[in-house]
Amino acid sequence: MSEEKKGKAKKKKSKHTTISIPTPLYKKIKKRIEGTGFTSVSDYVTYVLREVLASLEEEEKEEVFSEEEEEKVKERLRALGYLD
Secondary structure: OOHHHHHHHHHHHOOOOOOOOOHHHHHHHHHHOOOOOOOOHHHHHHHHHHHHHHHHHHHHHHHOOOHHHHHHHHHHHHHOOOOO
16 A cells, blocks of 8 residues: 555544634643643643533533423422512
């Protein structure tokens, strides 16, 4: 197999993709990670995105009420005079 075909085969198997961010943001991140355990801007951005997504998923879990829970809240609000 030629080197070119090997390179293309590796790209197809890759579990990563490329995204673009503004150069000033890249430079800020690069400066921010100096002296930390992050070895690249990509590593840092991946970490931050995972944290943000995990936080959003946790919030979504907390906001979901069962029909029974929702009815209990409505009953309490009716008892307090907030709902008719």
